Amino acid sequence: MVRDTLAHTHLHMRLRSRIVPDWVGSRWSPDIFPGAPAFAAGIDREQVAAALPGYDLGRELGAGGFGQVFEGWHRGLQRHVAVKVLYTRGHGAQIDDLVREARLLARLDHPHIIRVYDYVHAQAGDLHLIVMELMAGGPLSRRQQTMTQRAACAVGLAVAGALAYAHSQGVLHRDIKPDNMLFDAVGLLKVADFGIAKLLSGVSGGRNTVIGTPLFMPPEQLVGGSLSPATDLYALGVVLQLLLTGGSAVEATLSPSPGPRPDSDHTGLLPRALADPLRDVIQHALEADPAARPPTAHAFGLALATAAASAFGPGWLTQSAVPVRLEDDIRAAAEPHAGSAAPVPPAPLPPPRRDTPVAARRGDALGAGRHARPRARLALPRRRILAAGLFAVAGAVPAGYLLAAALTKDPGGGVADPLGVLPQRHTDWILSLRFSPDGMILASGSKDGTVRLWDMTDPAAPRSIGGPLPGRSPGVTSVAFSPDGNTLASANWDGTLQLWDITDRASPQSLGAPLPAHAILANSVVFLDRGQTLASAGRQETRLWNITDGAAPEPIGPPILGDTDWPRLVVVDRPRMLLARVGENRTIRIWDVSNAASPHERTRLVSGHAGAVHCVAFTQDLRLMATGGKDATLRLWNTVDLARPEMIGKPVTGHHNTIWSVLFSPDDRIVATASYDGTMGIWNVEDPEHPRLEGMVPSGQEGWLMSLACSLDRAAPVLASGSQDGTIRLWRLTGTGSDQRS
CATH class of the missing domain: 2.130.10.10 (YVTN repeat-like/Quinoprotein amine dehydrogenase)
Structure with missing residues (x-):
């Protein structure tokens, strides 16, 4: 069974890395994908500002096929926010998605799920706006190539906690990927973009439209089959695989079938230095059969916490430098020696390493979208603020439109x-x-x-x-x-x-x-x-x-x-x-x-x-x-x-x-x-x-x-x-x- 699972996963890593890189979802180009909508050039900043009289509207943070995201400042609460704006003419279905996303986020109250503060429909310009948390730390995709194993496991625990809560509320995400995992200003990771999320009552027992990001889809999602919480867990397994391999794409010939192939070999996908308990946990999430995956996101988180504690020893969670909010039983598994009376003093960190996830990387000229880092001493991934919850892509991408995955590492050490x-x-x-x-x-x-x-x-x-x-x-x-x-x-x-x-x-x-x-x-x-x-x-x-x-x-x-x-x-x-x-x-x-x-x-x-x-x-x-x-x-x-x-x-x-x-x-x-x-x-x-x-x-x-x-x-x-x-x-x-x- 393990061998079949590895072969299946290897095939999908090869197939999907050739189909679409994870960064595409943030800005579609009609030149590359025929039929993709043009950017929302018609949004009037003055109309947006007029619709939000209590806010100062700042710079644009990102743009998608149907709208834009701006930085905002709530004058009364003295709080930075992200304002997601949809240009609605001719996009009635997307309006429904936006309203559903606002309502979903409003009912989901979890420290690792992005918060929504307000929803406004402005008659002038027919604009629909969601006011959300400003995720100033940017997406996980900008850090994934420099993550330590400890940090990767901490990210896994955070996302598993968010999914466990969402599933308990009857909601599937259906598009778990690094671009939809963002860090706030203090480094707390949150799951974003519930624009294509669906209530569990609407996905069990029937075929579904294929939407999401193919690179992270399990077999049942790729073929439009029945979805379940195991669908999100598979995607999380792929994310952890990318984090632990430095984000390297797997090169191979495309196969038209998403099923396992007997001559595929998955041996090299996970690092040889990865502890066996961690390898087993990730492989469990990547089983081809949904019924063979962990029964719940909570169970997956508990297994991951136990495996990480075994692999890294006491203090690993603090050393990860990724703050997480955990259920009591999962924290006890992650920190088995912590006890309950008081926090355990963190163990000293090991000698600095080049992949420590707390430094910034070399980039373009200052002010040109990414900040200049000509003296590449920090080991932090590039920081670029992207929109929290930009619109996800509906429909699978035809296999004929091939893109190479841009997952190369940046050079540089740490300061x-x-x-x-x-x-x-x-x-x-x-x-x-x-x-x-x-x-x-x-x-x-x-x-x-x-x-x-x-x-x-x-x-x-x-x-x-x-x-x-x-x-x-x-x-x-x-x-x-x-x-x-x-x-x-x-x-x-x-x-x-x-x-x-x-x-x-x-x-x-x-x-x-x-x-x-x-x-x-x-x-x-x-x-x-x-x-x-x-x-x-x-x-x-x-x-x-x-x-x-x-x-x-x-x-x-x-x-x-x-x-x-x-x-x-x-x-x-x-x-x-x-x-x-x-x-x-x-x-x-x-x-x-x-x-x-x-x-x-x-x-x-x-x-x-x-x-x-x-x-x-x-x-x-x-x-x-x-x-x-x-x-x-x-x-x-x-x-x-x-x-x-x-x-x-x-x-x-x-x-x-x-x-x-x-x-x-x-x-x-x-x-x-x-x-x-x-x-x-x-x-x-x-x-x-x-x-x-x-x-x-x-x-x-x-x-x-x-x-x-x-x-x-x-x-x-x-x-x-x-x-x-x-x-x-x-x-x-x-x-x-x-x-x-x-």
Whole structure:
């Protein structure tokens, strides 16, 4: 039976890889496929915007035979969305598909199924619109060639969970493929495009129209036979096969029959290094007879979780860097040693490998559809935002229209290799991270009101230094080390500042009671003047403090009045002492504080950002400044003349949500950013007029990235990212240095 299954699967991989590659479904061409509809050129953006008065309509994300997908921003909820628009004239059947998809998605509530927020029929222009989640991480098809085996198995568990839920609701997907599996901004995979899904009550016991993508169809679907949940499981088996083989197409002569062929040999399709339990699970899903496949998607997920745990050992799910939401029994099978009381600290990741799925790949010129990656150091697949749930193709493609599968690998190594997640986590947002000047200690401040210290002597095996530092606040917004590394300061949600003596890092001591520095909120804190002065930012003012006696800080002069909520401070102590402040009103202010008693404002700059400026950083020679903000753009400035900074080139794009943190490398060659979209951006700015995107690195953390810090080790700097989910992830930057400046 196994031999027959392998032969059958081999034949179909050969036949279907010649018929249609999986990327075709995102944009049909009438020149290649006669009878395919022309692109929807008649959609009027103004009519779409008028139909959605609560939204700002952004750029086009993709187009299909019957419509387009745009990025949108819900002003009231402050949320990015995807707006799927159907140009309806002459496409009544497709309207029915769209309405069915909206209703199906509205009733499917699962973390691994894309969410629909609204459906609108605009009489003007006869437009039908679905407002959906914006899947900023792009499709699985852009990552499939660089997936590790662990990541592939995590994807399998996520999709199996989504299918188990959909099947339980009486819905078959019928078009499971990498293009219909998309990642959101925080790296959570979701199944999309239920446009050709069908209720189970309508597919059992009868023949059906052949629709879907032939490459992923089981025999019964190819011949228009009866479909069942086993149909979706077969497609998932093909997806896992592609992930585990790097997406290589199988070359062979076409056969007119979809049935097994005795002289076919499947031996080489799955990697020889693949553990037998995993091989057996995938082969089970690829049985030619639907009755011989796993009985349910849940059963398949349980078998896959058990096999992966056996193959990879403890911690494999965390090491996969693919977040998943699992049923209790499947998580217990995937993490058999985790227990139920608390999460298990993740095992250190193995040495970096070229196929680690957290880096970006070499691409076309920046702004030409894919971002430029001329220094191909990241092992991440190309990132291109495609439409969530673009229309699937109805009807099988005639075998005469042959296309070669474009499944070749991109070259390049990695610049951001994951080291793992810190073993303990905060219970709320990580709002601030800082490395000590010697790089041996990482400090973290959280909305949970605590500050923690981490021993970074061996970044591959970091450890917590005791528990939270003495004292607690309603929330810690910022942490900073003194230049000698012996004092730590925090700014707090209640407007106070706290100082600790950390000379004995195993036993930090509070330096006096919390200092009531600001009336409402202390949002940022930095050290000045070799650690003798502290600067803190409140909502409407900046204050300087003499901390020669750390137990009794004294204010220096009157407050420096500001006009920016949620301010951030950055200090530059060479060649002169400068303090910069950014915030909600789009301005950048820079003071010379060489004489702390009499600060002198050097710059008051309207940034040009379309919204708040949340972060700023400088090169060591003060010749270049970088800013990031709510408009998701990075801007570079010539600051040779600090009184009149000039923006260099165009705003740099790549993120899809607020940029909250920015820093330069010690050699000033690299800019790194952290964004609410859950990614880190790495740009080479040796030529600031033509910055080169090295890669957009998905953090694998949940929620917004709230903080970013980097050690000062030029040879092998360590990057730390803090997220809304309370976790801190470490990365090794290779081939570049990084400095912490924001």
